[in-house]
Amino acid sequence: MQAKAVRPMERKTGIALWRQVADRIRQGIGAGDYEGDGRLPPETVLAERFGINRHTVRSAIAALVQEGVLRAEQGRGTFIQRRRRFTYPISARTRFSEGLRDQARDRRGHLLAHAREEADQRIADALGIAPGSPVIRLETLSEADGRPVSRATSWFEAERFSGIADAFAASGSVTLALRDHGVDDYFRKSTVVSARHAEGADLADLKLAPGAIVLVAVALNVDTQGRPVQFSETRFAADRVELSVIG
Structure with a gap:
């Protein structure tokens, strides 16, 4: 060559x-x-x-x-190291487990940490609440066939979703955790995708080397009445996942 x-x-x-x-x-x-x-x-x-x-x-x-x-x-x-990359679809009904159902036999979510904190302006605007309102922050890791593929930070209105951390820890699924809080269905209202070098905990939890690239998806999910239920920032290992925007 x-x-x-x-x-x-x-x-x-x-x-x-x-x-x-x-x-x-x-x-x-x-x-x-x-x-x-x-x-x-x-x-x-x-x-x-x-x-x-x-x-x-x-x-x-x-x-x-x-x-x-x-x-x-x-x-x-x-x-x-030629490994097949997972294709993660982003659509009005984005779900981690469903999106990779035909690509991975085992799909799991893990709760890494959680905290109750005050919403800053960005989070408050996304969730439609006043700045300083209490929110629940979840730090989660998603795996497909034993390979870590994404790490996410999600925020939920504390008054409405006070037990979201325990519900996610039990099920490993945001969909099931929301269902436990009366949200039977939800939709993706917006997604903004960018890319950057992985930093801090993302390097360790995604098992990446310094300099690795992550795809970043900042998203807002709403219930069937259009009320915000989850604001999140998900970092995908770019060498393992490609994002496919549908619709």
Whole structure:
């Protein structure tokens, strides 16, 4: 495969060179630069291509191996870890379990943490309540066939959903937890999608390496009367999930 020309690495930007290299390799994988047997060029070739030393390349590759994007085979080299990405549909009736029903045998939700707190302006506007009103915040993790695929922060009006944390912990499902609070059906009113590097707890809980990309979906769900029931920010591991907007 003929090496492609690459733009110089950006120095003195505050972003570590190894992290920039990892991002470039990810982008190259997405663009099909390493097709065929999926083998990456040797470290010396990558170092020359990116204009850096082998140690920096090795650090980038180690991070991608830890993340599950690459795999190292003794005596053979480093290969793309080809795993099927889940397609997560975003529609008027978005449900985690239903959305992945035909793609994963085992779909589970876990409650990581919860707290009662005061709504800031952003949360209050979304839920249609006054700033400072009490809300319940849930931190949750969703898995498909044992692979962590998303981590979410959700807010619910405390007066209406006072037991939402216990209900979710028992069922692992927002749908069932809302049903326990008299919401038999709900709809997606809005979703805003963006992307960023994973940070903090998302790195640990999603088992990602520093520099990994997450897709971020900020969403508002409402009941059949149009009353807000859940405001959430969900971070999806971009190497494991693609979002499909329907309708």
